[in-house]
Amino acid sequence: MHDSYTKLEIAAQQPLETGEKKGKPNQAGAVIFPLVRSDMYDVLSTVDLDPVQMQYFVRDILADIENKKGVESGVLQEKKPTEWFFDGGIGMKMVHTKEFQWRGEEECVVSHATFTKTGELMNFEVWLNGPRQLELKGHEISTNEKFNLELDEKLLEDLDNEDPWNELFQMVGIAPGPPRVLVFPDLLGRKEVMVEPYEHEIILTMYRYDVGRYYCNGYDAETSRLADFVLNDENLTDKMVNKIRKLQNSQPEFVFDYLKSLLKLEEDEDSGELVFTVLTGAEKIKAPGEKGGILGGGS
Secondary structure, three states: OHHHHHHHHHHHOOOEOOOOOOOOOEHHHOOOOOOOOOOOOOOHHHOOOOHHHHHHHHHHHHHHHHHHHHHHHOOOOOOOOOOOEOOOOOEOOOOOOOOOOOOOOOEEEEEEEEEOOOOOEEEEEEEEEEOOEEEEEEEEOOOOOEEEEEEOHHHHHHOOOOOHHHHHHHHOEEEOOOOOEEEOOEEEEEEEEOOOEOOOOEEEEEEEEEOOEEEEEEEEOOOOEEEEEEEOOOOOOHHHHHHHHHHHHHOHHHHHHHHHHOEEEEEOOOOOOEEEEEOOOHHHOOOOOOOOOOOOOOO
16 A cells, blocks of 8 residues: 555656646646655555555545535636546546447446545446446445445436446445445435525425435526535434434425425625535424424414
């Protein structure tokens, strides 16, 4: 691991050249490593990754961080892949097709490492197991657990045609179970709504991973601003999850409305970004059908 870190360190500190050859190197891609290297590799040292895999893994994490920081600081106008090159010519392999030719044996056709929407740090690989048979394999770094998800034709059709794998890696997550499983979320709903105290309508989209895990995306069409938020065991109590479970069994069409009622949307005074949080006292909010609930009438 130290060898792969050293290769990464040397390569990543080189400026990324962009534009014409005569132009100056773009320093935006440079990475600053700590002066004193940590020897605390208790988690990663137990994971079976060879030096090349480790370089790919760390490269992808750094690319994610750089893209996020670039967007936040206005350096990048839009999120885009960052290419990293190491000794031996190893670089990011950009794949934009869903169709792969079967060569008679299983092969890994796409790989990427990133944090999932549900919070796990995963190393992903898409494998071609036969003619038109694709499978996503996930390796959770912190626990060394491995997961599999069959990529059926319906799921593949729903993915973006121009950048399918980026969308896949961004959206998959873990349903806690038991047992824990890798899932692509179901679309719970999409509506134009008001989320107080924000004063404009937003397009609110919710995806369901599990009865207690949801990804929320808010889009203000007037200002072209986005806000992302994850509802999970850190902000949904057992009491709230039980209400969701009852709704799923009796009135599943109202789960979206109940989850929306738990949210608060504000504009950050310093950055101007839109920020979701869960309302204080959200556990006391009534679900549809409950006396005094958002659709139940009464007080």
